[in-house]
Amino acid sequence: EVQLVESGGGLVQPGGSLRLSCAASGFTFSTYAMSWVRQAPGKRLDWVSGVNSGGDSTNYAASVLGRFTISRDNAHNTLYLQMNSLKPEDTAVYICAKYDHDTTWYTRDLNDYTYRGQGTQVTVSS
Numbered sequence: 001e002v003q004l005v006e007s008g009g010g011l012v013q014p015g016g017s018l019r020l021s022c023a024a025s026g027f028t029f030s031t032y033a034m035s036w037v038r039q040a041p042g043k044r045l046d047w048v049s050g051v052n053s054g055g056d057s058t059n060y061a062a063s064v065l066g067r068f069t070i071s072r073d074n075a076h077n078t079l080y081l082q083m084n085s086l087k088p089e090d091t092a093v094y095i096c097a098k099y100d101h102d103t104t105w106y107t108r109d110l111n112d113y114t115y116r117g118q119g120t121q122v123t124v125s126s
Contacts, residue, residue, distance in 0.1 A: 002026040002115040004096050009120030016086050020120060022079040022096030030054075030074035033099040033106035035113060036081045038092035038122075047108040048094070049081065059108070064090075086124045093119035 008020040020036070035050035049060045049070040058070050069082040079096050097113035099106045106112070 002098060004098065004115060004117035006094065006096055006117045006120040009094060009122045011123045011125065012086055013126050014087060014124055016124070017082070017084045018086065018122060020081040020083065020094055020096075020122075022081075022117060024077045024079065024096075024098070027098065028102075029072075029077040031102045033103070034072060034079045035097045035099065035106070035108075036070060036079075036094060037097055037110060037113070037116070038090075038094045039119075040089075040092040043092075045095075045110055047110060050099075050106055050108065051079070052104060052106065053102070054104075061108075083122070086122075088124050090122060091124050092122060094122050095119040 003025045005023045033052050036048040038048050039045045051058045051070045055072045067085045071080045096117045098115040100112050100114050
């Protein structure tokens with residue numbers, strides 16, 4: 001059974017930082033691309049960042065480029081999201097998601113991510 005469990009969220013002031021983690025199990029983590037998605041209150045689910053299976057290719061939504069860094073530790077089946085210079089508009093539930101296909105590439109289309117975690121709340125407020 002695929003399981004994705006996020007942690008690391010919390011309340012942070014604007015300009016602050018947080019590091020999210022996602023512990024994965026139930027599948028061969030090292031062969032699947034992974035992404036972080038988020039859902040702000042009252043808004044749709046949005047793709048935030050993705051990393052290929054090997055961890056050497058990353059992509060970001062324009063809204064977080066230069067502030068967020070995605071990474072993975074395949075030896076420990078863990079996905080990370082380092083978030084710096086946080087803004088109030090980053091407030092959302094952050095969810096890690098497993099790409100459906102064991103390919104070297106991946107998409108930003110949320111329909112290609114069947115398995116998702118429950119999420120961790122990030123609140124940016126003074």
